Amino acid sequence: MKDDLYELLLEGLGQTLYMVFWSSIFAILLGLALGISVVVTERGGILPAPAVHKVIGTFINTVRSLPFIILIVLLLPLSRLIVGTSLGPTAAIVSxxxxxxxxxxRIIENSLKEVDTGKIEAAKAIGASPFTIIFRVLIPEALPALIRGLTIAVIAITEFTAVAGAIGAGGLGSLAIRFGYQRFREDILFATVLIIILLVQSIQWTGDYTAKRIERKRFKMD
Structure with a gap:
């Protein structure tokens, strides 16, 4: 039984990395769209639309209020519709x-709101379009904070994969539960925990390093 340890861990790690990578890509795209929209549509924003702002804010708060394990169950029909199954790493990416x-x-919203309003007003004064202000002023100015926020989100997704493993998503979480806990394989249980810790630390280090490097370059340019 011990001989299969590395094979099981390698398979679980591969499934976890697969889920984290694609879930992060899709979550970043959707999160950026929501975060930018909620900032620019508020009163006094670049494209003020209070009704739209309220709808987006309500959607964000509603989804955030649901515990992840419940949200997975609620999204099982959607996963089945999109990928044809409700089990496995690919289905878990939807949830x-x-x-x-x-x-x-919300992290993106807070990061964008930290941008100096004077720079936004200066861009408006020279006739910059809303699109230009968003992608040439807001996002570049908030980039270090955005990267740190994205790092937190990717770490959260990594933790979510462990929870998703409890209902058939695969990955290290499933491995820890099915083999480590249910079959009393303490070697697998401790190994999966160690790998997840190392994975999270690697993500955090990469995010911090990238954000600091951007800040140093910006400081030199100033």
Whole structure:
């Protein structure tokens, strides 16, 4: 039984990385759309639309209020519709992306609101379009904070994959439950925990390093 340890861990790690990578991509795309929209449509924003702002904010708060394990169950029909199954890593990506996007949207919202309003007003004064202000002023100015926020979101997705493993998503979480806990394989249980810790630390280090490097470059340019 011990000889299968590395094979099981390698398979579980591969499934976890697969879920984290694609879920992060889709969550970032959706989260950016939601986060930017909620900022620019508020009163006094670049494209003020209070009604739209309220709808987006309500959607974000509603999804965020649901515990992830419940959200997975609710999204099983959607996963089945999109990928043809409700089991496995690919099906879990649907739930992981939708669960992480509103959380990420709030982080993006807070990061964008930290941008100096004077720079936004200066861009408006020279006739810059809303699109230009968003992608040439807001996002570049908030980039270090955005990267740190994205790092937090990717770590949260990594943790979510462990929870998703409890209902058939696969990955390290499923491995820890099915083999480590239910079959009393303490070696697998501790190994999966160690790998998840190392994975989270790697993501955090990468995010911090990238954000600091951007800040240093910006400081030199100033």
């Amino acid at each position: 992981l992306s939708i669960a992480a996007a509103p959380f990420l949207a």
